[in-house]
Amino acid sequence: MNYQQLTEKLGTISGIPITPFKKGSKEIDWSGVKENIEFLVSNHVEVIVPCGNTSEFYALTLQEAKEIIKKTVEYVDGRALVIAGIGYSVPTAIELGNFSKEAGADGTLLHMPIHPYITNEGAVDYFKNIIEAIDLPSVIYFKNPDLNDEILKELVSLEKLVGVKYAINDLPRFAKTVQTLPSDQYHVAWICGTAEKWAPFFSFAGAAGYTSGLVNVYPQKSLELLQALRDNNYSLIWQVWKELLPFENLREKQNSGYNVVVVKEAMEQAGLNAGVPREPVAELQGEDKQAVADLIRRWNLSIKSVIQ
Template sequence: MSALKLHGIVPPVVTPLTPDYQVDEVSLRKVIRHLIDNGVHGLFLLGSTSEVVFLNAKQRADAIRIALDEANGAVPAVCGVMDPTTDRVIENARQAKELGVDGLVVTSQFYPRTSQNETIVHFSMIREAVDLPIVAYDIPVCTQLKLSRETLMSMYEQKLICGLKDSSGDDGNMRMVMKDFEDKPDFSILTGSETTVDYALLGGAHGNVPGLGNVDPAGYVRLYEAAQRGDWDAARAEQERLIRVFQIVFQGVPHTSPNASGVGGFKTAMHLMGLISHRHMSRPNQLIPDAGVEKIRQILTETGLLH
């Protein structure tokens, strides 16, 4: 397995859509430039914030192709290949490799109820089929399975995974995982939280995969750089400002689902900032209502992101 050690700020890239639900190439190129120009350390294509499970094979391929072309190798790019079953994940992984990504991001199976042992087999089959580094993605709210510490260590020892994106919300368990891997310099641990990044970096995390990083990549880069130089007061101050920005994710509820409110909050903010042409999501997710849009505009203005 080729080496891949992710670190720093690696946003899960929003997938802008045209009114007929195709990938908006002009907007996606603008998003990639926005991220790279503001100093991110990597790109996570086709993550949850990217609406990966809503996208068909063509849409996934278009998003990967456009993003990699615009990035032009400036930073590492990993790609989510999530799907309910192993064989479908392998198909997605082969497509991603052919298009040129640097690594894969894989969850346990979802919809079919699975076990820790079957999850290890799932990862081993993907790893055997496609020769790319794999980052394990722990997101039990979507998969209904929490990747145990023992499972993660077993997969690492079998050379199946090179890192972890922890979106479990279980900060206590993540802290113990960081302890488990403290003497494994080839393994990277990244938090998926937008709001506890300073805590995670202090505890030993190597970086962060923030959906809100699409809106304010420079803020997350400042937070990471402050942590790297040991300026925890500056890291905390930046984290607290980002928490204020993060309130955009709540402005769709109860009109939308919490998921659509989150992704819709990001897309609405990016639309207001001139980064994307349209703010709609994949069907059937509903737009943030007008009152929510105005609240997002107010939050962006108050936090210095919109003038």
């Protein structure tokens, strides 16, 4: 598969699998990892992104991240693309990227640096040095609104850059960047990085696909939205969007601190293996937990347990 072919294949849903941790020890539940990857693939999710933010990437040790990437490739077994999340310092990201290559991943997702001090020039060097050092195609996770989109203009000419996961909910800004860097001149897939709530708006502005945590619990509904967008079926787009909006709004609470825990709670109530989160987030409680239960009932998904 060449870079252009991979770019085209990114025009879909990028499923970010959760990482199930055991209650008490918070060790990774490896049988749960296998179950959840199989759930995604069997439900026709075509791009799997282990070690994404919804995977609690920054709560993993380097060895755990490597093992998750390796096992994901093994469990997917060629049935979907595997785009492995990498990050931390430049040398560490390169180490993870080279490991991903050896493990058989199809590409890498470069996380936005989490250092509190970052400049536009430094960000260009960060991404460029990692992309050029790894013999895999790469997707940039562009999340920091304080950085300038000129960064992307400096990077799109890199042959191994095949996608940008754009996670800044500024639609005029995004549209302007896409129009400045059209896909017929650059082999880059523009991906909405803020899931189903924002997917229709990003799609109209030029995104070819979007990321999803919802697919861990309700992949059929996310795929319904994707198909409606492809068909320009506007009535269905907004019908599905309204069904999913309460779920995505819950995930945005506490400055998106609920991103992972809402997905995990929904999975557990639907009988799937989500486990507990790791610090710095805690399990869902009280009325928010009940709100998830109400959604699961509304969607007619199975309830594993009664809310106490």
